[in-house]
Amino acid sequence: MSDLYRYFRQQKEQYGDSLYVDENVLHHAALAAQGLTEIAGTVTEAWKASSTLEDLNGRIHDCQKCPLGATRNQFVFGIGNPQADIVLVGEAPGAEEDKKGEPFVGRAGQLLNKILEAVDFKREDVFICNILKCRPPNNRDPLSTEVEQCEPYLHKQLELLQPKVMLALGRIAAQTLLRTNDSLTKLRADVHTYQGIPLVVTYHPAALLRNPNWKRPTWEDVQKFRALYDDIIAKERA
Numbered sequence: 599m600s601d602l603y604r605y606f607r608q609q610k611e612q613y614g615d616s617l618y619v620d621e622n623v624l625h626h627a628a629l630a631a632q633g634l635t636e637i638a639g640t641v642t643e644a645w646k647a648s649s650t651l652e653d654l655n656g657r658i659h660d661c662q663k664c665p666l667g668a669t670r671n672q673f674v675f676g677i678g679n680p681q682a683d684i685v686l687v688g689e690a691p692g693a694e695e696d697k698k699g700e701p702f703v704g705r706a707g708q709l710l711n712k713i714l715e716a717v718d719f720k721r722e723d724v725f726i727c728n729i730l731k732c733r734p735p736n737n738r739d740p741l742s743t744e745v746e747q748c749e750p751y752l753h754k755q756l757e758l759l760q761p762k763v764m765l766a767l768g769r770i771a772a773q774t775l776l777r778t779n780d781s782l783t784k785l786r787a788d789v790h791t792y793q794g795i796p797l798v799v800t801y802h803p804a805a806l807l808r809n810p811n812w813k814r815p816t817w818e819d820v821q822k823f824r825a826l827y828d829d830i831i832a833k834e835r836a
């Protein structure tokens with residue numbers, strides 16, 4: 599019970615008399631109270647009531663819903679403008695992101711910034727996140743069970759952001775979001791829809807660092823992405 603006590607004390611320090619309890623904590627509290635190791639049924643998912651990104655982050659940053667919670671160094675919620683029209687999504691944090699608690703940092707992050715600037719977007723104008731909020735060990739691909747647990751957080755982020763367009767970064771992110779095994783080449787050829795939001799697919803910046811030949815097709819993808827965004831804005835203003 600000492601972990602629970604510590605958790606409740608941290609919540610009180612952070613939120614005062616308003617208590618936000620994670621589903622997982624309720625689950626463990628119920629187990630501890632009954633001296634059980636397993637319990638059936640569902641418990642309230644308080645984070646679903648979050649009204650801002652900051653609020654959501656505060657409610658889920660201690661998440662332990664899947665085993666990655668135990669191996670992460672830092673929970674990586676995502677970063678950017680809370681009013682962003684544009685959301686960029688990768689598959690999961692890597693080693694540097696896990697260390698810093700921020701997605702797309704290091705060389706890949708710098709390249710992503712350049713890619714955005716090439717089509718007159720700035721990093722601070724968009725919102726950048728991953729499907730999984732914790733790093734899979736050795737950067738392995740996300741497991742379907744981890745995606746099942748974590749993707750609802752992405753859905754909530756999108757509900758709060760209400761972006762006009764999304765860009766999936768890399769094959770794994772695109773295949774995971776779109777529930778397909780289609781090749782990256784095939785996925786890049788179309789504009790898709792995710793949670794009702796138009797979605798374009800391109801290479802992961804880390805892949806471009808390994809293979810500079812992919813810079814040209816990435817440039818074409820982001821130009822298509824920019825044109826799609828401009829078209830949506832123009833139609834809204836018409």
Ligand code: SF4
Pocket residue numbers: 661662663664665666667668730731732744747748
């Ligand atoms: S990966 Fe997602 S579901 Fe798993 S512990 Fe981290 S935040 Fe929770």
